[in-house]
């Protein structure tokens with residue numbers, strides 16, 4: 001009968017078995033890394049699914065609503081004039097538009113516009129005076145603000161008075177009139193060379209609401225000094241985009257927008273400026289090409 005064999009000698013040195021209690025752990029014992037509780041991805045996937053579903057519903061809703069709306073014409077002669085709505089809008093105008101303007105960065109463009117004002121300045125279609133805060137009055141000899149709506153002009157007067165309390169009535173003159181009609185010369189006696197004309201004419205978001213924007217632009221051209229005397233017309237306007245799909249949306253929503261806000265946002269600003277005969281020195285476009293920055297001068301004498 002075979003005898004039981006003794007166990008083979010251990011290949012590794014044997015360490016004494018750890019004792020129980022504090023300090024009993026072997027220094028060679030490898031501890032497993034602490035396990036992080038695994039986070040479930042389900043809520044994230046659910047939220048993304050709900051968002052995608054909501055977006056597709058909204059897009060479908062927009063598409064089906066838009067496709068049935070009639071396209072508005074983009075020519076001012078075919079668009080009814082709704083400028084009268086500004087009388088009723090005057091007191092709520094700023095509250096209604098400040099946020100969308102802020103998200104579009106318009107305050108920066110307004111600042112750039114008003115900072116170009118110097119000498120005798122005319123601001124046409126001034127509205128509620130949304131550019132008032134950005135004027136540097138030290139550079140302005142006089143500022144004439146014009147609007148056809150008495151209510152809008154009153155808000156603008158208050159805005160200029162609040163932003164520039166030290167400026168007298170002479171320096172900021174409010175004139176309620178059609179900006180396409182012959183404009184008054186600067187209030188302070190003109191020098192012979194300036195022929196009673198303004199150094200700078202500015203206008204923001206005016207082309208959209210004028211009955212005849214070409215007549216307006218020609219009139220602004222007559223009110224400003226010539227290029228060689230440093231005269232400039234600076235426009236910050238909105239209108240048609242560079243993209244057809246954006247224009248499709250603008251054209252379809254234009255009827256309702258014009259009735260509510262008095263403004264036709266689907267006009268071709270570039271074409272209107274060109275038709276006015278003003279000589280364009282600079283054009284920049286923002287927001288898919290719907291926001292226009294235009295610097296122009298009157299046509300050369302003998303021109304259009």
Ligand SMILES: C[S@@+](CC[C@H](N)C(=O)[O-])C[C@H]1O[C@@H](n2cnc3c(N)ncnc32)[C@H](O)[C@@H]1O
Pocket residue numbers: 083086124125126127128129130146147148149152177178179180203204205206208209210211263
């Ligand atoms: C869209 S608002 C813009 C106001 C302001 N310039 C701005 O940037 O917020 C257009 C303004 O043009 C004025 N307007 C419209 N037709 C005009 C006209 N024929 N003569 C003078 N102002 C006019 C309206 O009363 C209104 O205040």
